[in-house]
Amino acid sequence: MNDSLLHPSSERLEALVxxxxxxxxxxxxxxHVIGCPRCQAELEEWRSxxxxxxxxxxxxxxxxxxxxxxxxxxxxxxxxxxxASIFKRFVPKSTMGWTLASIFLALPIIATGxxxxxxxxxxxxxxxxxxxxxxxxxxxxxLAFADYAGRELLTSAPALLLSTGVQKLIAYAGVGQxxxxxxxxxxxxxxxxxxxxxxxxxxxxRDNTNYASYSF
Amino acid sequence: xxxxSLTDQEVVSLARSGKEAAFRELxxxxxxxxxxxxxxxxxxxxxxxxxxxxxFIKVLNAIDRYDPSFKFSSWIFKIAHNTALDQLRKKTPExxxxxxxxxxTNAEETSATTLSAISTDENxxxxxxxxxxxxxxxKALAGVRPEYRTAIILWHVEGRPYEEIAEIxxxxxxxxxxxxxxxxxxxxxxxxxxxx
Numbered sequence: 001m002n003d004s005l006l007h008p009s010s011e012r013l014e015a016l017v018x019x020x021x022x023x024x025x026x027x028x029x030x031x032h033v034i035g036c037p038r039c040q041a042e043l044e045e046w047r048s049x050x051x052x053x054x055x056x057x058x059x060x061x062x063x064x065x066x067x068x069x070x071x072x073x074x075x076x077x078x079x080x081x082x083x084a085s086i087f088k089r090f091v092p093k094s095t096m097g098w099t100l101a102s103i104f105l106a107l108p109i110i111a112t113g114x115x116x117x118x119x120x121x122x123x124x125x126x127x128x129x130x131x132x133x134x135x136x137x138x139x140x141x142x143l144a145f146a147d148y149a150g151r152e153l154l155t156s157a158p159a160l161l162l163s164t165g166v167q168k169l170i171a172y173a174g175v176g177q178x179x180x181x182x183x184x185x186x187x188x189x190x191x192x193x194x195x196x197x198x199x200x201x202x203x204x205x206r207d208n209t210n211y212a213s214y215s216f
Numbered sequence: 217x218x219x220x221s222l223t224d225q226e227v228v229s230l231a232r233s234g235k236e237a238a239f240r241e242l243x244x245x246x247x248x249x250x251x252x253x254x255x256x257x258x259x260x261x262x263x264x265x266x267x268x269x270x271x272f273i274k275v276l277n278a279i280d281r282y283d284p285s286f287k288f289s290s291w292i293f294k295i296a297h298n299t300a301l302d303q304l305r306k307k308t309p310e311x312x313x314x315x316x317x318x319x320x321t322n323a324e325e326t327s328a329t330t331l332s333a334i335s336t337d338e339n340x341x342x343x344x345x346x347x348x349x350x351x352x353x354x355k356a357l358a359g360v361r362p363e364y365r366t367a368i369i370l371w372h373v374e375g376r377p378y379e380e381i382a383e384i385x386x387x388x389x390x391x392x393x394x395x396x397x398x399x400x401x402x403x404x405x406x407x408x409x410x411x412x
Binding site: 010011014045046048049050052053054055056057058059060061062065066068069070072073074075076082084085 | 233234236239240243244247248249251252255264265268269272273276277349350353354357368369372373397400401403404407408410
């Protein structure tokens with residue numbers, strides 16, 4: 001009879017030592033090994049190897065090892081952490097601190113609420129009246145600002161210079177050619193934006209383990 | 217703050233906020249495992265130390281890019297393994313010796329380059345026998361492929377599961393099992409004379 005059929009394979013004996021066999025398989029193998037000197041010897045070899053490998057020591061680097069690393073790493077605090085640490089300074093550290101902070105923050109809210117209640121409670125004042133007043137004032141302010149800004153913009157030196165330049169350009173190149181130049185510039189701009197997005201702003205592709213890329 | 221009681225993720229979080237002590241804690245936790253792995257791959261103390269330092273510098277300078285949902289140990293071992301393999305592709309490995317650098321020209325240099333393992337409570341006979349055994353295993357280990365070595369060290373010395381080793385080495389789970397099985401078989405053959 002073929003000898004290999006009588007004895008468990010080397011892989012199964014290795015698995016027995018590794019502890020990856022289920023209980024039934026372990027029982028079958030153990031019952032065979034007890035009466036088989038050849039398998040006992042092989043099993044002992046596997047056990048010795050496992051013990052020897054597990055006893056391999058960890059090695060010590062030199063005493064300056066960590067100092068060399070510390071001297072070479074960038075210890076600067078990232079911006080979000082710096083901002084967080086600034087805010088952290090204002091976070092109260094005791095119950096009394098929290099109480100005072102709550103009072104300090106609540107006072108303006110209470111005062112504003114009281115004022116609003118007093119105003120609304122006045123008989124000569126209605127909600128509709130307040131809304132109309134607010135709308136009229138806001139519209140007047142926006143229109144006044146737009147008028148001022150528009151006038152300033154149109155009469156500014158750069159605007160006048162731009163206007164003269166465009167007029168000269170139209171006279172020299174014609175509307176058709178100028179349109180083509182503008183279209184070409186727009187295409188180049190779109191292309192540049194896409195390249196910036198693709199290579200600079202989008203996060204780098206990670207490897208298939210999806211947790212840490214080796215190539216920094 | 218007692219950093220020793222914190223998990224890797226907690227220490228990394230403190231390192232991200234710029235705490236110097238957190239960086240030191242991470243170095244303290246991983247300097248021996250990382251150095252040992254790299255040393256057993258490149259088999260030269262000076263080179264191993266340079267590469268281990270390079271590994272830590274890469275990891276700690278990129279700590280903001282670390283994804284906390286994965287194990288920090290997997291990340292650092294992955295970088296250590298790849299750094300050492302890159303070096304091996306560039307240079308021919310030297311002969312392993314636990315007795316100092318082969319380039320040492322005097323007793324002081326030999327002593328300075330002799331590897332110090334973590335000491336155990338052994339009597340002189342046990343120490344000598346274990347040292348001899350250790351040298352035989354290191355020699356046998358030095359003879360197997362670097363990929364096998366990494367897998368074997370991570371499983372037997374570091375006690376990492378197959379799945380984590382696969383993540384570290386960037387290969388499928390089945391490949392890791394094959395690496396480890398083949399490495400054990402090779403080592404068993406190379407160490408057979410010790411059992412005789």
